Amino acid sequence: MRNLYRGIRNVWRNRSRTVVVLCILALAAGLGLVMLALEEGVSSQVGAMEASVGTMIEIRPAGVYGMMSLGGLGILGRDPGTPADDPPPGLPTAMLEEIAGMPGVTTVAPYVMTIARDQATSTAGMRFARGRMVYGVAPGGDLTVLGGGQVEVVSGRGLEPGDEGMPVVVIGTAIAEREGVGLGDRLLIQDRWFRIVGLHQSALRMAGLGIFMPYDVALEVFELEGLTQIYVWADSIGRVDALRETLQGQYGEIADVVAQKDSLMGRLDEAFSSLSSASRLGLLLSLLAAGVVVFGSMYLVVRERAREIGILKAVGASPRDIVVQFGTEAIALSLAGALLGLALFVALGPAVASRVVQAAAPVPAVPRMAGEILGGSGGEALSRFGDGAFGRAFMGGGRMGMTVGTVEVALTWSLAAKAILGGLGLGLAGGLIPSLVAARLKPAEVIRRD
Amino acid sequence: MTERVVRVCGLAKSFRFGGQTVDALREVSFDLDRATLVGIVGTSGSGKTTLVNLLGGLDSPSAGEIWVDGIPVHEIPESRLSGFRREKVGFVFQFYNLIPNLSALENVALPLEFGRVPARLREERARQCLTLAGLPRERHRHPPGRLSGGEQQRVAVARALVNEPAIILADEPTGNLDSAMSRTIMKLLFSLVREHGRTVVVVTHDHELARQADRTLVLEDGRLKAG
Known part of the structure; x- marks a missing residue:
């Protein structure tokens, strides 16, 4: 115990040097903590993104991307060489039940997208064909438009369980205005009358023109061979790859299976990588600087006190006593530096972190990136919408753009514990060699040194 | 009947300097009895300090045997030499060699501390030794920097005594003191022998002191010439 006490007491023997060393250590520790906090913040954001969007798997007919029956409008794509007149294949509804029974599947959502064509008259009296976007969704599920954006029901209700097979629709307020209909009215679609049970609204004009109906009704009314897409959610991110492989194995001949995390998280990694690299490099440099300072300081101490070490050994100190005393001194020094670094982090951490984030991952660039990611689901043409309304809930993309700019750096118990453990580790690592050198000094040689 | 406390047989020590071997001690043999004050004299480079370092286990011999209180x-x-030094040897150096940031009491208690002696016993024993060495009680808590040279050497003597060693090795203990203080310290060393039965080995250039010693070993070019 006395060795420990002496070690701690010795820290303050050369006050001016100790103050300088502590200042350097505090700066290094404070910077290291900022980097650690940033790294944790980024990991936490990525984890949250993975948790919210990473478990979704999209199944679509093989060779088709975009909307099946919109090929003529040039919005969607099909594999090159596919005759334009060939009706695109759909996904059989029987798949829904099969997939729902697979282990690890929490939700299966059918999806149909198509266009209802009717005749309209222009203000100049000319008749022309016009299209209305129709979405077939599972009653009780989200009302999601092309590209993944959700709409908000502003009047009436959405589609609810029990609406299966029923001629009910939820239409956009833009269509209601255009057609001169309202809640409770009837609407003619493909020569069938539907009752309007709800009105929805969206910031996107295209979404405002959408009509939602039960997917089974959409299949029947539009005489479609199958579903446009099936969305499957796995119960955990760890299960996604296995589930995707199972689905690909089972339906590979008729469908393409894409895990959202593969495309989205891959891009997310790119978005975060510069920030993550900067924080890791900063952390490494901080640790290195602190280690060199502790080592250099302790080595100097051992050289200065060589004669004293000889005296201690002459009066009976064992090599172990010497290692404990000088090791304690190194650890006390490092711990004091770590604690000062914590204080510095509390005072200046958020400001420094903000600068690092701005330098390493400019905020305006990130929503653009997010838009591209989201647009990938609905076609490159839609990428310009990506930063905001597009897929906010469906894919969490809008949120991602904002969170990069606001990675939180706050002092947590975990961070404080890491700082203290880091101080201990640094003291041990930086003080070990000088302490061993001290323990090996030969008393007869050093006592007579001036 | 006298009791032998040190036995040295055919002791040799050589060092290597710049590729050359220098013989610091050659074929040195002698015995020392308990409760005697032994002076070691000789010119500079004759091997006095080397001999004391070997006796005290601060260095290892190149050849020969050293027995202290029956221990080879x-x-x-x-x-494991630190254990031997802690239990069997007390050192007094020319420049006192006290730890500057410890008090006189803490300096004296150091050997007991390394011997894992309980704190209360350590302090009690250290106080006794400081009193025996003649340091006033009110000075016990002073750091070395606030003590005179003579007082610091008293603390060093108390530290050498505190573990009740078989031998006290003093390497020119008065070399840094004025003549009055030298006499006081020598008187203290003699009293340790006469009144407390200690064995003290003193390296000195002081012929007067050597004359007063119970026995004088004379070294010349690493060889024992007389004693």
Whole structure:
């Protein structure tokens, strides 16, 4: 115990040097903590993104991307060489039940997208064909438009369980205005009358023109061979790859299976990588600087006190006593530096972190990136919408753009514990060699040194 | 009947300097009795300090045997020499060699501390030794920097005494003191022998002191010429 006490007491023997060393250590520790906090913040954001969007798997007919029956409008794509007149294949509804029974599947959502064509008259009296976007969704599920954006029901209700097979629709307020209909009215679609049970609204004009109906009704009314897409959610991110492989194995001949995390998280990694690299490099440099300072300081101490070490050994100190005393001194020094670094982090951490984030991952660039990611689901043409309304809930993309700019750096118990453990580790690592050198000094040689 | 406390047989020590071997001690043999004050004299470079370092286990011999209080010092591995020094040897150096940031009391208690002696016993024993060495009680808590040279050497003597060693090795203990203080310290060393039965080995250039010693060993070019 006395060795420990002496070690701690010795820290303050050369006050001016100790103050300088502590200042350097505090700066290094404070910077290291900022980097650690940033790294944790980024990991936490990525984890949250993975948790919210990473478990979704999209199944679509093989060779088709975009909307099946919109090929003529040039919005969607099909594999090159596919005759334009060939009706695109759909996904059989029987798949829904099969997939729902697979282990690890929490939700299966059918999806149909198509266009209802009717005749309209222009203000100049000319008749022309016009299209209305129709979405077939599972009653009780989200009302999601092309590209993944959700709409908000502003009047009436959405589609609810029990609406299966029923001629009910939820239409956009833009269509209601255009057609001169309202809640409770009837609407003619493909020569069938539907009752309007709800009105929805969206910031996107295209979404405002959408009509939602039960997917089974959409299949029947539009005489479609199958579903446009099936969305499957796995119960955990760890299960996604296995589930995707199972689905690909089972339906590979008729469908393409894409895990959202593969495309989205891959891009997310790119978005975060510069920030993550900067924080890791900063952390490494901080640790290195602190280690060199502790080592250099302790080595100097051992050289200065060589004669004293000889005296201690002459009066009976064992090599172990010497290692404990000088090791304690190194650890006390490092711990004091770590604690000062914590204080510095509390005072200046958020400001420094903000600068690092701005330098390493400019905020305006990130929503653009997010838009591209989201647009990938609905076609490159839609990428310009990506930063905001597009897929906010469906894919969490809008949120991602904002969170990069606001990675939180706050002092947590975990961070404080890491700082203290880091101080201990640094003291041990930086003080070990000088302490061993001290323990090996030969008393007869050093006592007579001036 | 006298009791032998040190036995040295055929002791040799050589060092290597710049590729050359220098013989610091050659074929040195002698015995020392308990409760005697032994002076070691000789010119600079004659091997006095080397001999004291070997006796105290601060260095290992190149050849020969050293027995202190029945312990074969030459056979003790370096890793265990600290235990021997703590229990059997007390050192007094020319420049006092006290730890500057410890009080006089803490300096004296150091050997007991390394021997894992309980704190209360350590302090009690250290106080006794400081009193015996003649340091006033009110000075016990002073750091070395606030003590005179003579007082610091008293603290060093108390530290050498505190573990009740078999021998006290003093390497020119008065070399840094004025003549009055030198006489006081020598009187203290003599009293340790006469009144407390200690064995004290003193390296000195002081012929007067050597004359007063119970026995004088004279070294010349690493060889024992007389004693």
